[in-house]
Amino acid sequence: MFSRWMFARLRAAENALHQGRIDEALRRLSEPDVRDDRRAQKLTDELARALLARARVQAQGGSYRDALSDLQSLEALGRFTPDAEALRKRAEDELRARVGRHQAREEAFAKAAADVQQGRLESGRLAVEKLEDPQGREQLREELDIRVQRSAQLLDQANEALRRGDLLTACRLWEEACERHGRSRPSDELAGQLVAAYRTAMDEWFRAGRLERMLAGLDATRALRLFAPELNEYENRARLLRRAVEQLAGLDSSGLHDTLLRLRAAGDAEWISPVMQAAQQIAEARGALLASPLGLLGLSLHRITLIGTPPARGEGHNGGVERPAAGPPGAALAGGLLLLIDGTGSSLLTTRDLLRIGRAGGGREIDVPIPADIQSHHADVVRDGEDYFLIARGPVRVNRQPVVRRLLRDGDRVVFGPNAKLTFRKPSVKSDTAVLLLSDRCRLPRDVSSVVLFRGTCVLGPQPSCHVQTREGDSRLVLFERHGELYVRKAARDGQPTGPAAPLPMRQTKAFGDVRMTVREYEPG
Structure with missing residues (x-):
């Protein structure tokens, strides 16, 4: 019975x-059970020939996936021949190439x-014409034509x-056309x-003093400046104008004069010279007031400020530092302090707004007693806000030029006599803190x-931007005042404080990172 059933199945396979x-x-x-029957082998050989023939026809017709499916069935039957292997390799290569072409x-x-949608009309047109797909090419042509028409309308307006x-x-209309529909030859023209x-209008507005109009026009050219960097x-x-306005509001006459000089170099205008003269008159009047006995007395007593002085940079902000409830307090800043840093040397720390400079032994009222042949009271350094003025009472040269009153700037070299020299930093x-670097021959006691x-x-560290340059270690520290006492905290490379603050007690050596320092009362004698 089983033999009859097997025969019937083989017969059905043969008929199919x-x-x-x-x-x-x-x-x-x-x-x-059929595949393992001996009587099915001859029929399987015939089926293998039929599968191979059909795979060849399918490959010739471009149906590579169907051809590969027949070859896979042929391999499952165990009738895979070298001819079938060669056909499979050719079909796989052709299918891979077809997929690559489709992906391309x-x-x-x-x-x-993307070129059309992002408004790159010229490059988009070239890309559309190269498309092999007729339907896709026609679709993008229509969208491109619509964008070209809308761009032309905006450019005409x-x-x-x-x-x-x-x-x-x-x-504004040009910028809208470029943003929506991209740059084109007409938009570039x-x-x-x-x-x-x-350029013509802004030069005219600047010369006529219509500065608000000029700034408004400049704001409107943001996109245009990307196209034409010369507008920068x-x-x-405009930056110089804004700076001049800030300096005028802050009564910084000296800085205003310098900014106006730069403005005149950028583009001359008749209104600049009268403003410069007025700024110069204010600066001279300010210097005369500071040099007057009344001004010096007021500054020395901390009773008056001739011109509104803002709080020093760094004051009023301590990142939440509060005076600790226990532990030694920081050194008091009531008078001069001697700051000693291991491997670096000594510095005199003073908070006076009026600093008297004179000959050592010339009198107890001298704050900086220089051991040189100069007058007993030779000059004063006066702090007014963030500015420092030098007022000469004896012969003084700044950068080789004789001066009577001078606004000091970073790097100025000051000479009082042959062996009495310093550099203002x-x-x-x-920070509004400044430093007088004394030459080796006129060091103080x-x-x-x-x-x-x-x-x-005050910043301490090895970098040139620090007020006190340390010679050993890489630590950067910020010395600051809170509650009339000195505190220290570490600082990052950009000068911003990091980590907790600690008081700097009087007459105690403290280590902060790789910097060891001590503060004491300064006694010149």
């Missing part, structure tokens, strides 16, 4: 194969679509506004006309090589 139903014959002959077409369409002299509207018109020179002029714009005119904060 001879009638061209190859897949049915494959299914019947792939059944385990998709990428080309995506790139062309911008040209009309330019002809009317309405530069702000013309620039209009940009060139706008640049020329804006007006941005520099204000190394950090973030206790081997003091520098006088720190302390105001709020």
Whole structure:
């Protein structure tokens, strides 16, 4: 009975194969009990020939996936021949190439679509014409034509506004056309006309003193400046104008004079010279007031400020530092302090706004007693806000020029006599503290090589931007005042404080990182 049943199954597979139903014959002959029957082998050989023939036809017709499926079935039957292997390799190569071509077409369409959608009209048109897909090419052509028409409409409106002299509207419409539909040859041509018109207009507004109009026009040219970097020179002029306004509001007449000089170099205008003269008159009047006995007395007693003085940088902000409830307090800043740093030397720390400089032994009222042949009271250094003025009472040269009154700047070299020289330093714009670096021959008692005119904060470290340069270690520290006492905390490379603050007690050596320091009362004698 089993033999009859097997015969019937083989007969059904044979009929399916001879009638061209190859897949049915494959299914019947792939059944385990049929495949292992001896009588099925001849029929399987015939099926293998049919599968190989069909795979060849499918490969020739470009149906590579179907061809590979038949070859896989052939391999499962155990009838895989060298001819079948060669056919499979060719079909796989062709299928891989087809997939690559399809992917390349998709990428080309995506790139062309992105160019059109992002407004790159010229490059988008070239990319669209290269597309192999007719349907995709026609779709993008229609979208491209719509964008070109809308861009042309905006550019026509911008040209009309330019002809009317309405530069702000013309620039806004040009920018809208570029943002929505991208740059094109007409938009680039209009940009060139706008640049020329804006240069002429802003020069005219600057010379006529219509500064608000000039700044408004400059704000409207943000996108245009990307196209024409030469317009950035007006941005520099605008920065100078804003700085001059801040200096005028802060009554910084000296800084205002310098800024006006830069403005005149950037573009001369008749209104600049009268403003410079007024600023110079204010500076001279301010210097005369500071040099007067009344001004010196008021500054020395901390009773008056001739010109509104803002709080020192760093004052009023301590990152939440509070005076500790226990432990030794920081050194009091009531008088001069001697700051000793291991491996670096000594510095005199003073908070006085009026510093008297004179000959050592000339009198107890002298704050900086220099051991040299100069007058007993030779000069004063006066602090006013963030500025420091030198007022000469004897012969003084600053940068080889004789002076009577002088606004000191970072790096100024001051000479009182042959062996009495110092350099003025204000190394950090973030602090109002300044330093007088004394030459080797005029060091003060206790081997003091520098006088720190302390105001709020003082930075210690090996970098040139520090007020006191240490010679050993890499630590950077910030010395600051809270509650009339000195505190120290570590600082990052940019000078910003990091970590907790600690008091700097009097007459105790403290280590902060790799810096060891001590503060004592300063006694010149």
